[in-house]
Amino acid sequence: MFDEIIDFLCKHAYNNGPSPSEDSLYLLSPIGQEVMKHLRRQISALTISCRSIIVPGFVLILLSIAFYSSPSIAAEAKSENETKDEIGKVEQTAHFAAILKEGDTPNSVAELKALQRIIQQAAKKIIPCTVGVSVGPAQGSGVIVSEDGYIMTAGHVIGKSGLDVTITFPDGTKVKGKTLGIDRSVDTGLIKITKPGKYPFLKIDKSSELQEGQWVLVTGHPGGYEKGRKPVLRMGRVLASYDDVIATDCVLVGGDSGGPLLDLDGDVIGINSRIGSRVSANMFVPSDLYTSNWERLKDGDVWGRVPGTPAPYLGVECDLKKKAPVIIRVTPGSPAERVGIKPGDIITSFNRRAVNTFDDLKMLVNQHSPNDVVSVVVARGSDELKFEVTLKRRSR
Amino acid sequence: MIVSPRTSRFKLFVTRITSLAMVCSLTLLIAPPANAQKRGSSSISSKLTQLVNQRSNIRVLSAFIEVVDTPSKSTVEILRDNKRQAIGTIVDADGLILTKASQVNLVMLKGELAPLVCKLANNDRHEAKIVSINKEYDLALLKIDVKRLDPIRFTLQEDPMVGAVLASTALGDKPLGIGVMSAASRTIKQSRPMIGVQLKDIVDGARVESIVSGSAAKKAKLKIGDVIVKIDMKQIKDTQTLISTIKEYQPGDIIRLLVKRGEEQLELLCTLGEYSSGPNQARHEFQNHLGGKLSSRRSGFPMVFQHDTFLNPEDCGGPLVDLDGNAVGINIARAGRVASYAIPAKVLPELIAKLMLDAESSEVSTSSE
Known part of the structure; x- marks a missing residue:
């Protein structure tokens, strides 16, 4: 109907076309016809009063559209090519390279257009790989990072290892998955789609190479997956980048957790994690924390402690004079005592990780949270014993 | 579950800083890396408040001066008691202005409401009258007694592509805000x-x-x-x-x-x-309000698209333009922390025509009384 009004206006406001027949009017929606009738009334009313300089507002607003559109239809096709060439040229310049790589500021419309083109290309790649993740009643987001369906998400979205997950693709199709490992201290989490197949996926890039000011993108499902709405794109810049957290002004809200933070190539450089009250306070887990712990996450290992929460304890004291962790005392009522760990035992492994010193042990225990179930292997004489221990919060 | 509602900004930063310290010490314990702390040591909170690298800092906005030059002349501020209520879009040279209805259409129990005033790009002020309202889209048509204004130019394209860079115009030479097209047009259900x-x-x-x-x-x-x-x-x-x-x-x-x-x-x-029900929704609502006020009417639109420009409720009603300076829509609601809604250009001519017809018929009925 838009086009038809414009067509009408082009022809009649400028008086260089034939009057529309009644038939052509019927092609319009009822409102369109009303507009036409109204326009005619207005135009004729004007002609009678001869105030042709003050064209009634009605005509002008639509005219402004027509005026803009009609002469420029042919010109537009031409200028589109020109603009593309121009953008191409801009993309070659050193300053534009600095915008992309170092987070420099675009300072012309041509540079903004070139940047826009790159954002749009990246968005096309990113959106099909962004998924909705639901674990029980919890809803978050995730991003597929391998053809066989590994999904990076936030640790707090999945909560535990080995849980069933429903993955929702942007078109609404659903597949099943399982939760794998989590590092709670930094909020990394991994999921695997269990249905074999070839899935669209994004590359992971190094978060350590991020520059402050760098232009970045975010997608996810704010408020949870919503039918009829694709993953929602946002743009921003890196405000701070550390080993364990990235902050950007790509705005996030509940439901976005687990969705990807991306560079302008559309590669994953972080995962949406948490927010502060300012719109500029949006925190992400750096991608390097996934790649450097990939095997552990893949194995379904759950470790780490949410900062600020109490540490668990095992309840053993070791002989500090010896290098190996030889137990000299087991605290009564402690997790260690409950499973039957005894003085004289030498701890050799804690949750599948080798323990050589008491310091190793302390560090590993510290990485866990109360109520985590861990495997502890001890050497007792010539025997090797394995215990499943539920770590507890130290009672004061 | 991005952050617990009670976590204040300050507390959040403190925990982040401590956790940073903790992880660094852990890293050192496991294997002393060559550069445990490679980048600057200024605290994260100071970085977040620094404007230098933010996407909407003055240098970035300056790149849009040429983009908003023409459409800003079709933009007005709508004031009441000298306080801005909304932005308006000139849709007709003879003084017709489109804006967000719920921002300007007030009622008072006693006394007279101060009149609505439109401030134009040339700083002229004119008293405005609401001549018609479309409740469905929360649009109001205002009339000021001025001729030869510059009406906004709407684009002929369909919705902008996701990732399109968009600017919301204001009276000044720079935009009110910038952002990207986040999600295609859809119907937003009416919340209760x-x-x-x-x-x-x-x-x-x-x-x-x-x-x-x-x-x-x-x-x-x-x-x-x-x-x-x-x-x-x-x-x-x-x-x-x-x-x-x-x-x-x-x-x-x-x-x-x-x-x-x-x-x-x-x-x-x-x-x-x-309406919000249950703790989950309440929490989402809480998070949605983090970072700024939301429009009181922000749901129940037959057709809007979503962009990520940070707007205040009183920033709605104005033109949203593409990099060619053509209006792709009218900002109609600040809907959440991550969402601003705009009515797409493709439905606007019909809506404007209808508002004009309504304005006329109500004028006819009042004059014939």
Whole structure:
């Protein structure tokens, strides 16, 4: 109907076309016809009063559209090519390279257009790989990072290892998955789609190479997956980048957790994690924390402690004079005592990780949270014993 | 579950800094890396408040001067009592301006409302009259007595592509805000209106038993023990009538309550809020409000697209333009922390034409009276 009004206006406001027949009017929606009738009334009313300089507002607003559109239809096709060439040229310049790589500021419309083109290309790649993740009643987001369906998400979205997950693709199709490992201290989490197949996926890039000011993108499902709405794109810049957290002004809200933070190539450089009250306070887990712990996450290992929460304890004291962790005392009522760990035992492994010193042990225990179930292997004489221990919060 | 509602900004930064320290020490324990702390040591909180690298800093906005040059001449500020209520879009050279209805269409219990004033790009001020309203889209058409204005140029394209860079225009030479196209046009379902009271049936009406904090009732200064007798023209016999009456309104609507407080009868105006139920939704709502105020009417639009420009409620009603300076839509709601909605250009001509027709027919009926 838009086009038809414009067509009408082009022809009649400028008086260089034939009057529309009644038939052509019927092609319009009822409102369109009303507009036409109204326009005619207005135009004729004007002609009678001869105030042709003050064209009634009605005509002008639509005219402004027509005026803009009609002469420029042919010109537009031409200028589109020109603009593309121009953008191409801009993309070659050193300053534009600095915008992309170092987070420099675009300072012309041509540079903004070139940047826009790159954002749009990246968005096309990113959106099909962004998924909705639901674990029980919890809803978050995730991003597929391998053809066989590994999904990076936030640790707090999945909560535990080995849980069933429903993955929702942007078109609404659903597949099943399982939760794998989590590092709670930094909020990394991994999921695997269990249905074999070839899935669209994004590359992971190094978060350590991020520059402050760098232009970045975010997608996810704010408020949870919503039918009829694709993953929602946002743009921003890196405000701070550390080993364990990235902050950007790509705005996030509940439901976005687990969705990807991306560079302008559309590669994953972080995962949406948490927010502060300012719109500029949006925190992400750096991608390097996934790649450097990939095997552990893949194995379904759950470790780490949410900062600020109490540490668990095992309840053993070791002989500090010896290098190996030889137990000299087991605290009564402690997790260690409950499973039957005894003085004289030498701890050799804690949750599948080798323990050589008491310091190793302390560090590993510290990485866990109360109520985590861990495997502890001890050497007792010539025997090797394995215990499943539920770590507890130290009672004061 | 991005962050617990009680985590204040300050606390958040503190935990982040401590955790940073913790992880570094862990890293050192495991294997001393060559550069454990490779980048600057200034605290994260100071970086977040620094404007230098933010996407909307002055240098970035300056790149848009050419983009908004023409459309800013078709932009107005709508003031009441010298305070900005909304932005407006000139849609007609003879003084017709489109804006967000719920921002400008107020009612008062007593006395006269200060008039609406449009401030133009050349700083001229003109008194404005609301000539018609489209409730569905929350659009109002205003009329000022000025000729030869520059009406906005709408794009002929379909919706902008996701990732398109967009600017919201203001009166100055720089945009009010910038952002990207986040999600294609869709229908936003109407959320239920909420007044925020628990009621008990008594003989001659519904008595307020408790009031939800931060709710419409609280803001309207309704008190526990008040008996709601009437909503607008409707007599309230009991709780059920009250609930069904409220359901006929939309969030953002202003209702007139007749209330019995002790021996007194008084009138209160109440702007209805959006319904939220259960702790999950409440938490989401809480997060949605982090970072700025939201439009009181922000749901129930037949067709809007979503972009990520940071706007305030009083920034709505103005043009949203692409990098060619053509309007791709009109900002109609600040809907959440990550979402601003715009009515797409493709539906606007029809809406504007209808608003103009309505304005005319109401003029005819008043003049024939």
